[in-house]
Amino acid sequence: MVETLPPKYEIRNLTFRYGETVALRDISLSIPANQIFVLLGPAGSGKSTLLRLLNRLIDMSGEGRIEAGEVLFNGQSLYTSDVNVAELRRRVGMVFAQPVPLPMSIQENITYGMKLAGIRDQARLQAAVESTLRKAALWDEVKDRLNSPGNALSGGQQQRLCLARTLALEPDVILLDEPTSGLDPISTLKVEEALQDLKQSITIVFAPSSVQQGARIADNAAFLLTSELIEVGTGDVIFTRPSQQKTEDYITGRFG
Numbered sequence: 620m621v622e623t624l625p626p627k628y629e630i631r632n633l634t635f636r637y638g639e640t641v642a643l644r645d646i647s648l649s650i651p652a653n654q655i656f657v658l659l660g661p662a663g664s665g666k667s668t669l670l671r672l673l674n675r676l677i678d679m680s681g682e683g684r685i686e687a688g689e690v691l692f693n694g695q696s697l698y699t700s701d702v703n704v705a706e707l708r709r710r711v712g713m714v715f716a717q718p719v720p721l722p723m724s725i726q727e728n729i730t731y732g733m734k735l736a737g738i739r740d741q742a743r744l745q746a747a748v749e750s751t752l753r754k755a756a757l758w759d760e761v762k763d764r765l766n767s768p769g770n771a772l773s774g775g776q777q778q779r780l781c782l783a784r785t786l787a788l789e790p791d792v793i794l795l796d797e798p799t800s801g802l803d804p805i806s807t808l809k810v811e812e813a814l815q816d817l818k819q820s821i822t823i824v825f826a827p828s829s830v831q832q833g834a835r836i837a838d839n840a841a842f843l844l845t846s847e848l849i850e851v852g853t854g855d856v857i858f859t860r861p862s863q864q865k866t867e868d869y870i871t872g873r874f875g
């Protein structure tokens with residue numbers, strides 16, 4: 620019997636605008652738990668806006684507003700005054716296109732957030748350094764130099780360090796916004812493989828750097844085009860036999 624978890628997010632009739640620009644228009648979709656959900660679409664289609672709405676990072680830009688609709692996280696409305704935003708951002712981690720390690724050692728990059736969260740137990744901190752670096756497929760490359768500066772690593776390693784740092788806070792969800800766009804193919808593959816393991820226990824929402832990458836990793840995918848949701852479905856359907864002509868045109872490279 621297949622176990623079905625309740626959806627992690629439900630987005631209902633969401634319209635978001637920056638001033639005159641409508642960035643998301645009447646979007647409704649459901650993001651299943653413990654799977655990889657790909658947000659597909661050309662530049663400007665609204666992917667980053669939608670990702671930043673999922674952990675209320677959008678609040679920090681001070682720009683734009685929700686004009687209509689709602690976002691439910693674990694069945695609870697995300698945009699109400701009783702949501703603890705700091706706690707939400709711990710539970711919903713984010714990795715961006717540009718890896719930005721903290722200006723400290725590899726292991727301190729992992730333990731910094733944990734210490735801020737009040738964890739002092741050295742054994743626990745040490746265990747997290749190894750386990751998160753393993754999950755991010757970086758351990759073997761750095762285990763002999765955990766005290767070296769994080770920003771001395773290659774770009775691909777830095778990105779995996781940023782993923783490990785996010786994992787140290789034991790998130791329920793990780794949002795990744797074109798996380799491999801600056802990476803070499805080997806590092807890209809390592810990140811993709813790490814995500815396949817992580818989805819056992821974490822919901823992953825991923826804006827890919829290419830259609831091909833989306834096709835490799837998606838369990839489910841949504842195709843956005845100029846702020847509208849064109850189609851949502853399983854990765855298999857979206858990337859091989861979509862029902863909408865616009866999706867077909869995009870995945871076959873006719874535009875984008």
Ligand SMILES: Nc1ncnc2c1ncn2[C@@H]1O[C@H](COP(=O)(O)OP(=O)(O)O)[C@@H](O)[C@H]1O
Pocket residue numbers: 637640641642660661662663664665666667668669680682
């Ligand atoms: N901070 C902002 N202020 C004004 N307009 C923005 C801002 N961020 C994004 N936009 C606009 O919103 C639309 C969607 O952008 P974005 O979510 O970044 O799309 P994507 O990530 O798919 O490239 C675009 O038209 C973009 O120019």
Ligand SMILES: [Mg+2]
Pocket residue numbers: 666667668796
């Ligand atoms: Mg973007």
